[in-house]
Amino acid sequence: MYEPKIIGFLCNWCSYRGADTAGMARMKYPPNVKIIRVPCSGRISPELVLRSFREGADGVILLGCHIGDCHYATGNHRTAKRMPVLKKLMEYTGIEPERLYINWVSAAEGEKFTTVIKEFTETISALPPFVETMK
Amino acid sequence: MKSKKKPQERVGVYICHCGSNIAGVVNVEDVSTWAGKELEKEGVVVARDYKFMCSSLGQELIEKDIKEQGLTRVVVAACSPHLHEPTFRNACSRAGVNPYLFEMTNIREQDSWVTTDKLEATKKAKSLVSAAVGRVVYQKPLESLFVPIDPNVLVVGGGVTGIQAALEIANSGQHVYLVEREPSIGGHMAQFDKTFPTLDCSACILTPKMFDAGNHKNITMLTWSEVEKVEGYIGNFTVTIRKRARFIEESLCTGCGVCWEKCPKKVVDDVFEAGLGYRKAVYTPFPQAVPKYPVIDHENCTYFQKGTCKACEKFCPTGAIKFDQQDEILTVKVGNIILATGYDLFDARKIPNYGYGRLPNVFTSLEFERMTNAAGPTMGKVVLRDGVTQPKSVAVIHCVGSRDKNYHNYCSSICCMQSLKFAHLVKEKTGGDVYQFYIDMRTPGKSYDEFYQKIIHEGVNMIRGKVAEIIEGEGGLIVQAEDTLVGKQRRIPVDMVILSAGLESRADAKEVAQKFGISCSADDWFIERHPKLDPVATMTDGVFVAGACQGPKDIPASVAQGAAAAARVLSIIGQGEIEIEAATAMVDEITCVGCKQCVASCPYQAIQFLEEKGKAYVQEALCKGCGTCVGTCLPKSITLKHFTDEQIVAEMIGAMRVMKSFEMTEVA
Numbered sequence: 001m002y003e004p005k006i007i008g009f010l011c012n013w014c015s016y017r018g019a020d021t022a023g024m025a026r027m028k029y030p031p032n033v034k035i036i037r038v039p040c041s042g043r044i045s046p047e048l049v050l051r052s053f054r055e056g057a058d059g060v061i062l063l064g065c066h067i068g069d070c071h072y073a074t075g076n077h078r079t080a081k082r083m084p085v086l087k088k089l090m091e092y093t094g095i096e097p098e099r100l101y102i103n104w105v106s107a108a109e110g111e112k113f114t115t116v117i118k119e120f121t122e123t124i125s126a127l128p129p130f131v132e133t134m135k
Numbered sequence: 136m137k138s139k140k141k142p143q144e145r146v147g148v149y150i151c152h153c154g155s156n157i158a159g160v161v162n163v164e165d166v167s168t169w170a171g172k173e174l175e176k177e178g179v180v181v182a183r184d185y186k187f188m189c190s191s192l193g194q195e196l197i198e199k200d201i202k203e204q205g206l207t208r209v210v211v212a213a214c215s216p217h218l219h220e221p222t223f224r225n226a227c228s229r230a231g232v233n234p235y236l237f238e239m240t241n242i243r244e245q246d247s248w249v250t251t252d253k254l255e256a257t258k259k260a261k262s263l264v265s266a267a268v269g270r271v272v273y274q275k276p277l278e279s280l281f282v283p284i285d286p287n288v289l290v291v292g293g294g295v296t297g298i299q300a301a302l303e304i305a306n307s308g309q310h311v312y313l314v315e316r317e318p319s320i321g322g323h324m325a326q327f328d329k330t331f332p333t334l335d336c337s338a339c340i341l342t343p344k345m346f347d348a349g350n351h352k353n354i355t356m357l358t359w360s361e362v363e364k365v366e367g368y369i370g371n372f373t374v375t376i377r378k379r380a381r382f383i384e385e386s387l388c389t390g391c392g393v394c395w396e397k398c399p400k401k402v403v404d405d406v407f408e409a410g411l412g413y414r415k416a417v418y419t420p421f422p423q424a425v426p427k428y429p430v431i432d433h434e435n436c437t438y439f440q441k442g443t444c445k446a447c448e449k450f451c452p453t454g455a456i457k458f459d460q461q462d463e464i465l466t467v468k469v470g471n472i473i474l475a476t477g478y479d480l481f482d483a484r485k486i487p488n489y490g491y492g493r494l495p496n497v498f499t500s501l502e503f504e505r506m507t508n509a510a511g512p513t514m515g516k517v518v519l520r521d522g523v524t525q526p527k528s529v530a531v532i533h534c535v536g537s538r539d540k541n542y543h544n545y546c547s548s549i550c551c552m553q554s555l556k557f558a559h560l561v562k563e564k565t566g567g568d569v570y571q572f573y574i575d576m577r578t579p580g581k582s583y584d585e586f587y588q589k590i591i592h593e594g595v596n597m598i599r600g601k602v603a604e605i606i607e608g609e610g611g612l613i614v615q616a617e618d619t620l621v622g623k624q625r626r627i628p629v630d631m632v633i634l635s636a637g638l639e640s641r642a643d644a645k646e647v648a649q650k651f652g653i654s655c656s657a658d659d660w661f662i663e664r665h666p667k668l669d670p671v672a673t674m675t676d677g678v679f680v681a682g683a684c685q686g687p688k689d690i691p692a693s694v695a696q697g698a699a700a701a702a703r704v705l706s707i708i709g710q711g712e713i714e715i716e717a718a719t720a721m722v723d724e725i726t727c728v729g730c731k732q733c734v735a736s737c738p739y740q741a742i743q744f745l746e747e748k749g750k751a752y753v754q755e756a757l758c759k760g761c762g763t764c765v766g767t768c769l770p771k772s773i774t775l776k777h778f779t780d781e782q783i784v785a786e787m788i789g790a791m792r793v794m795k796s797f798e799m800t801e802v803a
């Protein structure tokens with residue numbers, strides 16, 4: 001089995017802290033996800049997601065604050081609107097839309113963070129490496 | 136990115152053991168040796184591991200290397216940046232490296248504590264260090280911007296909250312503009328007779344405060360006025376205020392009252408008297424109004440509508456009536472703003488089963504407040520709609536429009552106490568029977584439950600159950616409800632019903648929020664920055680909220696918030712200037728196509744559209760650095776400093792570089 005490479009974009013205020021919470025509780029999850037801290041989930045453009053695939057990622061996970069809790073009030077509203085469109089576009093261009101996953105994780109939700117990471121790592125492991133799909 | 140040459144930097148990498156927290160799982164020596172060797176071509180010139188990087192010795196290690204080895208970039212792999220990023224940024228600063236040229240990566244909370252396999256954990260640490268090194272060479276020095284604070288303050292809303300806030304600030308020696316849309320300050324509290332739980336007279340405690348605010352040398356009171364426009368940012372707001380024409384020359388008016396005595400036009404007073412009483416076309420809402428000057432209600436004035444009358448003008452002893460007065464537009468500069476715009480009462484007509492508006496002897500809570508007020512339309516007598524008959528029995532219905540999924544899910548927090556107050560007042564004034572229909576009794580305030588016990592002992596009938604319907608019958612009204620304590624339907628005949636309607640956000644709350652650049656909750660209450668730790672600040676620096684505009688609350692809580700908001704503002708004024716976010720967004724005017732997508736996406740209205748140029752422009756002092764605009768801009772014309780595409784892509788390449796090489800060693 002190959003070891004998938006996953007890029008995780010986490011907003012600084014909720015989800016990154018949620019990942020810290022998981023750590024403080026010593027919860028375990030697979031090491032495949034490389035977390036990139038960004039101010040808000042709204043910072044991530046569709047372009048950056050696609051770029052991650054181009055640079056070798058097999059999956060991209062984007063986590064932000066729950067709707068209504070965004071540190072910047074409505075930054076994540078944009079995420080919620082733009083990412084489903086990107087998934088459609090990925091499907092259209094032949095990239096499995098499951099390779100991109102969006103969810104909301106609060107600073108308190110260490111457990112949810114762990115579950116989400118485990119499940120997403122499994123999903124991506126079940127897919128062939130991204131480079132092969134693109135051949 | 137590939138086209139550009141990688142910057143030549145001298146990077147120092149520091150791996151923390153954190154005692155055994157990290158070193159117990161991650162092979163830290165291996166990581167630092169590896170970084171020194173494998174990342175040399177990325178710019179790493181020093182790589183060390185150390186027991187506790189955050190200790191003063193650890194920090195000195197960095198400072199020494201910066202000076203002796205000429206480091207231009209620093210990476211620390213340790214705990215969460217939420218804990219020690221500031222520590223290391225300061226260390227860099229002290230040694231002459233700009234704090235934004237430092238990068239921290241988290242190998243404790245997000246590696247050693249969550250990874251079981253030691254080899255895997257070590258590999259992940261290398262990947263994280265490589266990512267941080269990849270990114271750090273693209274980081275740019277940033278300087279914080281400082282803006283001076285204008286010490287003047289705007290308070291919007293002159294209810295008890297706004298009055299409190301204005302007085303606190305004015306007493307400290309700063310100047311306040313207090314803007315109130317009604318002819319007088321006072322808000323809802325001025326309408327009440329008695330206040331729970333002490334039953335002290337509302338006017339007796341409020342009037343002195345109103346008077347102080349009205350006469351304070353540091354308060355410019357603008358009543359019958361409204362804020363039209365707000366521009367700028369913390370420290371530097373420019374506010375446009377419309378002072379509506381009162382048609383009274385304030386400098387001449389003595390408030391003698393001859394005009395409203397002589398005015399022949401009677402108007403139902405929907406605001407102050409809650410529709411229960413009348414006022415004239417020229418009026419002050421109540422005798423203790425501050426300021427004392429009346430206003431002429433243009434829509435109802437016979438002269439304005441029909442062209443003749445001018446009774447007030449004829450009788451005014453000082454010649455203060457000015458029918459040709461115009462609205463005035465004022466522009467004021469302030470550094471901070473406090474919103475204290477209060478609440479509206481839920482419109483009980485929305486629940487047809489309760490018959491308000493159709494059954495004459497169903498009253499709202501505010502009508503009842505006016506009725507019991509000695510200065511009110513019935514001069515304090517509790518009577519039916521006919522104005523003379525005293526009711527023998529009264530039902531008070533709790534939670535009207537509150538805790539009801541058809542109207543408002545929330546609890547209005549004051550209605551239980553206010554209903555108990557009504558029970559007491561009915562008993563005191565009529566001696567009649569009182570029935571309270573409640574869902575749950577909520578009396579969690581200082582001396583509140585004691586008040587509840589006292590009212591029960593006064594002989595009030597408590598029925599636990601939601602009222603289904605109020606109908607006419609048996610010569611009066613019949614209240615139907617399921618008594619959930621005995622599990623029976625009850626039909627209670629009464630003469631009068633009082634609906635304790637809930638509090639709701641002001642009808643124009645959304646508009647006001649937008650004007651001041653703040654947000655509203657689903658129920659349109661203004662949203663505070665943090666529900667527990669920052670209850671009066673908002674996400675917009677320099678704009679504060681206090682009192683019932685932030686959510687239902689009683690007078691003590693409103694006053695406390697008014698004072699709290701004042702304290703926050705005074706602490707900002709005391710600083711003289713304020714540091715604002717350095718990692719802000721920037722538009723590249725050359726590539727911007729002028730689509731305005733970013734303008735709409737910014738949660739802070741920080742992006743201006745320069746019509747003449749057809750380009751977007753970020754007002755740095757308003758930008759909070761979220762990057763939402765960057766994610767929106769199709770031609771990639773916006774850059775968010777410290778989170779540029781270049782930096783993020785370098786970070787991901789750095790991370791995956793390691794993952795790849797490991798895959799290869801495994802294959803081999």
Ligand SMILES: Cc1cc2nc3c(=O)[nH]c(=O)nc-3n(C[C@H](O)[C@H](O)[C@H](O)COP(=O)(O)OP(=O)(O)OC[C@H]3O[C@@H](n4cnc5c(N)ncnc54)[C@H](O)[C@@H]3O)c2cc1C
Pocket residue numbers: 291292293294295296297314315316317320321322323324327329330331332360361362475476477478480500501504549553556641647681682683684688689690691693
């Ligand atoms: C029937 C009833 C009885 C109550 N009895 C009690 C009691 O006994 N004890 C108790 O502790 N609490 C009681 N309360 C609660 C009490 O009314 C509130 O806690 C208090 O009035 C909140 O004060 P405020 O200044 O925040 O809001 P408000 O009193 O609503 O004042 C807000 C002010 O802002 C002005 N305003 C609004 N929008 C604008 C704008 N855009 N521009 C300019 N000005 C504006 C309004 O005209 C008003 O003057 C009762 C409430 C009700 C409904």
Ligand code: SF4
Pocket residue numbers: 722723726727728729730731732733734750751767768769770771772773
């Ligand atoms: S979204 Fe980009 S192109 Fe459009 S106006 Fe804003 S900066 Fe210009």
Ligand code: SF4
Pocket residue numbers: 719720736737738739740741742753757758759760761762763764765775
């Ligand atoms: S970074 Fe955020 S706050 Fe700054 S201009 Fe862009 S959207 Fe507005």
Ligand code: FES
Pocket residue numbers: 011012013014015039040041042063064065070071072075076
């Ligand atoms: S800050 Fe977390 S999604 Fe916006």
